[in-house]
Amino acid sequence: MISAKLAPLALAAAAASGFPAAQADSGWSQLNMPRGVTEISRKIYDLHMEIFWVCVAIAVVVFGAMVWSIITYRKSRGAIPDGTLVHNTKVECIWTVVPVIILIAMAVPAARTLVEIEDTTKTELTIKVTGFQWGWQYDYLDDGVAYYSRLDRKSDAARELLSGIDPNTVEHYLLNVDHPLVVPVGTKVRLLVTAADVIHSWWVPKFGVKKDAIPGFVNEAWFRVDTDKPGLYRGQCAELCGRDHAFMPIVVDVRSKADFATWLKDKAAEQKQAAAPPAAPAVTPSAAPAAATTASPATAS
Numbered sequence: 001m002i003s004a005k006l007a008p009l010a011l012a013a014a015a016a017s018g019f020p021a022a023q024a025d026s027g028w029s030q031l032n033m034p035r036g037v038t039e040i041s042r043k044i045y046d047l048h049m050e051i052f053w054v055c056v057a058i059a060v061v062v063f064g065a066m067v068w069s070i071i072t073y074r075k076s077r078g079a080i081p082d083g084t085l086v087h088n089t090k091v092e093c094i095w096t097v098v099p100v101i102i103l104i105a106m107a108v109p110a111a112r113t114l115v116e117i118e119d120t121t122k123t124e125l126t127i128k129v130t131g132f133q134w135g136w137q138y139d140y141l142d143d144g145v146a147y148y149s150r151l152d153r154k155s156d157a158a159r160e161l162l163s164g165i166d167p168n169t170v171e172h173y174l175l176n177v178d179h180p181l182v183v184p185v186g187t188k189v190r191l192l193v194t195a196a197d198v199i200h201s202w203w204v205p206k207f208g209v210k211k212d213a214i215p216g217f218v219n220e221a222w223f224r225v226d227t228d229k230p231g232l233y234r235g236q237c238a239e240l241c242g243r244d245h246a247f248m249p250i251v252v253d254v255r256s257k258a259d260f261a262t263w264l265k266d267k268a269a270e271q272k273q274a275a276a277p278p279a280a281p282a283v284t285p286s287a288a289p290a291a292a293t294t295a296s297p298a299t300a301s
């Protein structure tokens with residue numbers, strides 16, 4: 001009943017946030033953070049809900065006491081202000097000790113989750129992520145594969161001023177890239193996050209990862225996508241980094257381990273071939289100096 005009432009509101013919120021309604025989840029989940037597709041993202045979600053309900057309980061007690069006092073001790077009922085009210089040591093001790101206990105009770109699970117988020121040991125794949133104006137570079141450090149990932153051309157054309165293209169006709173408008181980051185499922189992937197110019201932030205909500213990309217620093221983050229959840233996951237730069245901040249989305253293509261291995265092998269071979277110097281043309285000794293002299297004016301100009 002309530003969720004049915006709130007659904008249009010949630011849809012409007014989703015539309016306002018820039019996420020297409022078709023891609024977003026429905027109902028209540030649109031008002032909350034996603035549960036995600038990694039163990040850590042679910043732990044973060046559970047922690048968030050735990051703390052949320054603690055806050056709700058505190059709000060009910062505090063505002064309940066306030067409203068009850070205001071109504072019960074109102075002037076029209078003949079209440080007289082107590083001008084002699086002074087310190088009550090017992091009450092003051094209680095309202096100091098109780099919040100301290102609540103804070104400690106919240107800090108313990110929060111610290112436990114934070115420690116897990118920071119634990120980048122036993123990683124199976126390391127990828128360097130470099131943010132730049134305006135896109136991302138992905139470096140598979142152990143495999144010699146590196147490429148840039150930018151806003152897809154269709155979104156880029158539609159976002160131009162007076163382009164005449166209706167953004168509603170572009171699929172995943174501003175949320176699609178030309179070359180997504182490709183990773184395998186069920187693998188602990190470590191990201192080394194940095195930036196080439198200004199501060200960016202690599203954020204994929206469903207992985208529970210949001211890490212600042214800072215020039216001159218290398219930040220670490222990690223994720224392991226559930227083995228039964230391959231697919232495309234989207235995110236965005238989450239640090240206001242300048243004019244085109246809104247135009248550097250993130251797409252992660254999560255594949256099965258076998259598919260990923262094939263992709264990585266093909267990509268490495270393709271990049272190796274592209275980097276190889278072109279086969280030297282057969283140059284006869286007499287032709288070589290002539291080629292050199294004709295080439296020099298061209299390079300000088």
Ligand SMILES: [Cu+2]
Nearest residue numbers: 200237241245
């Ligand atoms: Cu950015």
